[in-house]
Amino acid sequence: MDRPSPSLSQFVLKMHSRCDLACDHCYVYEHADTSWRGRPKVVSEDTLVRVADRIAEHARAHRLPAIHVVLHGGEPLLAGPDRLRRAADELSRALDGVSALDLRIHTNGVLLDENFLELFAELGIKVGVSLDGDKASNDRHRRYADGRSSHPQVLRAVELLNRPAHRRLFAGLLCTIDVRNDPIAVYDALVALDPPRIDFLLPHATWDVPPLRPGDSATPYADWLFTVYRRWDAAGRPVPVRMFDSVLRTLRGESSLTESLGLAPADLVVIETDGTFEQADSLKTAYDAAPATGMDVVANTLDDVLRHPGMLARQQGLQQLSKECRTCPVVNSCGGGLYAHRYRTSSGFDNPSVFCPDLMELIMSIRDRETSAPIPSAGHAELLDAVQLDELASGLGSAETVSRLAAAQLDLNWDLLAAVSERxxxxxxxxxxxxxxxxxxxxxxxxxxxxxxxxxxxxxxxxxxxxxxxxxxxxxxxxxxxxxxxxxxxxxxxxxxxxxxxxxxxxxxxxxxxxxxxxxxxxxxxxxxxxxxxxxxxxxxxxxxxxxxxxxxxxxVRIVERPGWAVALEDTDPLRDSHQWPVTDRLSAGEAKVWAEDLAEAWSLIQSELPGYAPGVAAGLRVLTPLHAPDGSDVSAASREAFGAVAAARPETPDLLALLIVHEFQHVKLGAILDSFDLHEPVGDRRLFYAPWRDDPRPLDGLLQGAYAHIAVTDFWRVRRLTTQGQAARTAEARFARWREQTVGAVQVLAGSGLLTPLGDRFVAGMARTVEKWSAEDVSPAASAEARRSAARHRADWEARNPARATHR
Structure with missing residues (x-):
């Protein structure tokens, strides 16, 4: 298949060519290029029209599904709300019916206020804010011309973005690294602001003007970043970090998320306030007029820009790199680093990055940590601590722990609502x-x-x-x-x-x-x-x-209230049909009364016989949706997408209803855990496994769900064999014997699958401790024999139905 022709889908549109801060590390005003002095301060309306038309012309010709535009500067807010609105309106007009528009603005934040944010909410503009960490770190460079700190104003801007009305506009924080700053202080300060993403940026430098390297280390930037990486990784990676995510993706053979890493062709162009096309802004650090193309929106198309030698060089992947880079073991991740950082007067851009030793050290350190990482001592920093995650791994979960899961799910719902509102x-x-x-x-x-x-x-x-x-x-x-x-x-x-x-x-x-x-x-x-x-x-x-x-x-909605628990009997919501079984119609008064009585008895049994499960159920299970079982069988379900709800057809006895509740709520808990923690490798391994509770082969995720749920099932029958008498006790003992053996086996398959993350290894080890301690409990020879016969019958039937899968145990 022919490769698609090169195209441009990312545009940096300069709205204003001046800034209200005087940051001494700024590549626009403090480095080699001085072209800003001769450009108009504000982009004209006529230029905005021409820019929008040129972008739409290119998108139409190349059938681009999406166009990404960043309103930039200088400081783009200096252009004022009317000019920003005009830019958004012209881009929307030109791209209507052609391509989806992803419109963003990058700002230092000092002018950001409610009026701007209301405008951005109306126009669908997301906001990225530059902030270099805590006050001391930020003040090192990001000051006003008279030396005043900009930190309080930026914090105010971030606080506005974090309000519910504007959170959906928050694109993230951009932090330029200075290795003299404390990496932990910088990272902690940024994470404390709850950004949706963090970008750590290497300071712009070349071989002619190399970066600051204080101290004795040959790789101070790698040291700084890897310190942050360890902190981020140990905390459960609570926020996406573009540089780290890009390294991890490229190590897996996937594409980078940033132009500064990886081998993907460049697809970005800058449009200055006078309508001239330029290459990447970072080239301003190389030499005067380095980004220039000699083209503009009046005389040239974007396909003309793509034919510029500088743009062509950045379309050639590995071939455009220096000989030293092409033979480097981490070239697929590094990609030679940012193009501007390769510059040397004597040899142009035919060099490795001036940060080459740092990039190699960082990538190899991350690679080594990923392949032999110790089990993290904690989970998500803002969700669960290590003790709580281990508690859930055991199959249980206190009221406080499950409440934290519920809080994380509420945050997820809010994020989804914000995304819906944007549609x-x-x-x-x-x-x-x-x-x-x-x-x-x-x-x-x-x-x-x-x-x-x-x-x-x-x-x-x-x-x-x-x-x-x-x-x-x-x-x-x-x-x-x-x-x-x-x-x-x-x-x-x-x-x-x-x-x-x-x-x-x-x-x-x-x-x-x-x-x-x-x-x-x-x-x-x-x-x-x-x-x-x-x-x-x-x-x-x-x-x-x-x-x-x-x-x-x-x-x-009828609420069944019992001491310590209130649950809604949901038979009114037309959207409740989220389970694999059909829901009932509105219950009659008599049917609702029977349900309430059975729920009361089931809750009493859970409290008395399964007290380890009761606090979590009370804290997290808010809805029970009645199901209709066409054949009258006992059916129940939980949806990964519906935290806080389980669904069931009413079983014959309240004790079986108690079993259905604790069984399905295990699925609810684990689904919430998996929303916040990676316990196994991403879907991609297609191996399927035998699960003794299913007739079909299961992927690893399904086996994990089933094994976790059957901890509660096994525990239920373990207790019932001791609290019932006669045939009921004998039946409970046989079921305990079977599910104990089968659940232990399933957990062992999980542990030996090779598909678990380090955190997943720890979680499954916690499951194993729970089920294996039951192995010492005595059961009668008759119960053991019946358990073996039942398990053997299921396995034989399964293998007959799935002969190609019979090798995976």
Whole structure:
């Protein structure tokens, strides 16, 4: 297959050619290039039109799916809101129907305020902020011309970006390294600001003007970065770091995430305020006019720019590197380093990077740590500590530990909602009003709003939106969540909510049946109750009304409350169908009463006989969704996407309901763990394994899920054999004997798979300690024999159905 022709998909658009800071390490004003002096301070509107048209022309010709534009400077905020709006509008106009537009702005942050952020929210502009760490580190370079610190203003900007109204705009922090700064102090200061990403940048230097190298080390930049890497890795990699992620990706043979590493062809061009095209900005550090192409948006196309010798050189991958680089063992990761850093007057760019020793040392240190890394002593720094992760590995989980999992899942829901809101068209007033109400409630009644966002079926809906499967429900979904937040707050807010086929969905609270012709309902909530208005009708419902059909058009979610636990019997949410079994219709009053009685008995049994599981269930299981089993069998399910919910058809006895609850909640816990921790290698290994609880071969992830869930199953039968009598005790003993043997075997397969990460090794070792300690417990010869026969029958049947898979145990 022919290689696609070179193209440009990344553009740095200079909005202003001056800056309000006087950073002494700035490559624009403090290095070799002085071209900024002769350029207009602000890009003209005419230039913006021509830029947008040139980019669209190129995108159309090369059929580019996405275009990435960074508004830059100098300091781009100096261009002012009107000129920034014009840039966004022209790019959107030109690329409409051609390519998706990813628009960002890089700023020093000192001018960033609410007005700018409201503009960026409207225009869909994400914001990256330059910050070199703690105050002492940042003050080393990033000061005003009169010497004043810029640190307080930048912290204020980041605080604004971290507010719920603007968090979705936050692109990350950019930090230029100075090896005289304490690496741990810099890293900790940046992580404490909760950025979505961190970029560590090597200071710009060449062989003519080499970088500062204080002390005796030959690789001070590698030493500095690897110190940060160890801190980052030991903390569970709590935030993406572009440089580290790029090294890890290239070590696996994948592409880099930054132009400063890897061998991918350059696809970036800079457009200055006068409309001239330039190569990468970093070339300004090499020599005066080094980035120049002699081309501009009036006379030249972007394909003309691609034919410039400097651009062509950076399209040739390995071939454009120096002889020394081409024979280097880490060239696929390093890629020769940043192009500008290779410059020497006598030989141009035909040299290794001036940071070559540092890059080699850093890449090899990371490679060695990845291949022989010690088991981390802790998990996610802001989620769980080592003790809590080990506690979960045992199969249990305290109320505090499970509450932390729930908090992380709530954060994930919020991130998904922010992403969904970005998909809403600017003209969608319903979606805009819903998001604004959520922003307001986050200030006035955050707990009420969090309770709405935490509804287990929020995430499945949001993922369907982001996967492009239900774009028409953006406004309705956002409005429904905002309405529930307002209803829980009870502060008199009113919101318009689209109706789904005659059903007003109020997730976690219930649903209202409306006339078929109703398309929108207006909901107002106050301390006494709520009012729904639609198609000229008005319904008033008190907070204590509507249970068991007393108000026939209002179907509230029934809450089963027992000492220490409250769980919603969810049979109202039309989006609850997230499990492999069909859900029931709305339960009758009699059916709901039987469910409540069985749940009460099941909870009592869990508290008395499985006390190690009860606190976690009480803290994390908020919803039980009734299922319909066509053949009347005992079925249950948990969805990886619906934290806090399990689903089940009501079994014959409450003790079996208790088993279903603890079994499925194991899946819920492990799903949340896997959302935050890598316990096994990424999907890619296609080996399948025998699982004694399934008739089909399972991938490693499925075997891990099943083994973890069967810790609770085994424990249930272990206890039941001691608390029951007669045939019930004998049945429990046989099942304990079988699941003990089978779960031990499954855990051993996991441990020997070679597919676990170091943290996964530690987690599975914790599982093994739990199941192996049961091996010393006596069971009768009859129970042992029955367990062996049952296991052998299942294995024989499985191998008959899966002959090609019979070798994997």
């Amino acid at each position: 809403a068209p600017r003209t969608d007033r319903t979606a805009t009003a819903a998001w604004q109400l959520m922003v307001d409630l986050d200030v006035r009644a955050p707990e009420a709003l969090d309770a709405a966002v935490a509804h287990p079926y929020t995430r499945p809906w949001a993922l369907r939106i982001l996967e492009g499967r239900a774009p028409q429900t953006i406004a309705s979904g956002l409005a429904e969540i905002a309405a529930v937040g307002a209803m829980r707050a009870r502060q008199g807010d009113t919101i318009a909510v689209p109706v789904r086929g005659g059903l007003l969905r109020l997730p976690s609270l219930g649903s209202v049946i409306l006339p078929d012709e109703a398309s929108v309902a207006e909901v107002t909530a106050d301390p006494e109750g709520f009012t729904v208005r639609a198609v000229g009708c008005e319904m008033r419902v008190g907070w204590d009304e509507g249970l068991n059909g007393l108000t026939p058009h209002w179907h509230p």
